[in-house]
Amino acid sequence: MTDEARQQRTKVQQIADDLKAAIERGEDGFRPGERLPGENALASQYGVASLTARRALKLLSTEGLVESKKGAGARVLSVQPIRRRGIPRLASEQWGSGKSIWAADDHRAPDVDQISVQENTTPPEHIRNVLALASGEQACVRSRRYVMEGRPVMLAASYLPQELVAGSPIVQADTGPGGIYARLSDLGHAPTRFREEIRVRLPTSEEAARLSIPTDRAVIKLARTAFDAAGRAVEVNEMTLDTAAYVLDYEFDA
């Protein structure tokens, strides 16, 4: 990088840092729904080229803090992130009584707008390993997309051993009250323990397209494994979350 490029980059970052701090503090003019200063105003305020100011605004929209509309400038995003409670929402009293596992999420539940169920598929290697599938054993995959107020927020793909779920309501689009955990319970494999593993990376082109996010905004990969009382992994749900849409929350006793 040339010195000039480095200097310009530092300026971009400084303007972005200032704007983000103002949004975080909820300063006047930086509250949800309010319009940020335009690139010309920022350029003259910081004494930089308008391209530099535009790049700073672009950083904020990549991150999902502002919404940019052609000609209308950038507005601070007015949608609050979804609070996903990791532990209470999985407590057996939740799904045992037929409630959605989303019901614990601060009264806002994303809706499923796309669902597909595929039986007899060969899952990726890392899923096969966790499910301890022998060579030739197959899986049923339930793929869903979740939206909040029309905006895609999460993709989820649940993998279950094919022989375990064949012929059960789990292979239907609608699995009935309590969802797949209640149905696994009907089959004698009620989940008794969960593991959630969280990584962050950039999305694939396909993930970015399905979530309607820029390819340079990171996603959370959240893999949840459900174990039955015998310690068998009966489901792996691989979720892909828009990082701008979620706060993950885990509460537990010492």
Added chain:
Amino acid sequence: MTDEARQQRTKVQQIADDLKAAIERGEDGFRPGERLPGENALASQYGVASLTARRALKLLSTEGLVESKKGAGARVLSVQPIRRRGIPRLASEQWGSGKSIWAADDHRAPDVDQISVQENTTPPEHIRNVLALASGEQACVRSRRYVMEGRPVMLAASYLPQELVAGSPIVQADTGPGGIYARLSDLGHAPTRFREEIRVRLPTSEEAARLSIPTDRAVIKLARTAFDAAGRAVEVNEMTLDTAAYVLDYEFDA
């Protein structure tokens, strides 16, 4: 964006997707420590300009999947991410017996290479709220940087109510066996419940510099609040994690 720019960007993304898939599958030539094809090789393989290939390689290094050295090309990162177990590591038997809370992390413990303790500070608004500090009440802040094999992986800033910890070993750099949770216990405020909140965003310039990561690689913000038996928030630890260095792991019963 012009059509040409969009097309180039799609090509960049496609090459990056292919390389990432090969790394994920651990294909020959794409295992940890192995050298990726150079930009010229990729350019001729995909029939694109070498700038396009270079941008694809840049995406991988932004994400932290490869290490690029001047003249030596890009190698697949050989360091495995650190597994941070959220729940067992906080179990009271861990810190109660004087063990580090890091001991549960797959036998690899990051070291602290920077530590500073500041008393009588005014914490940011969101920390004040959680700690329920009245106006004028202050906090003690313990700031640390963690490194793994010489590489910075996490920043942490623990905020504790000043009046609670004044004069205790908590205001010393070395808090003694069991760390601050054992000392809070000595003070009659043993943590009995924890809450961990996870968000992902781009780093500030300062965070990126302290973690030695590019400013366009996302960080995990992990805020852990410790509550005593009376339900009082006695500590908020705001952590900033290099997303390339960590897998978070939560295990719990249904």
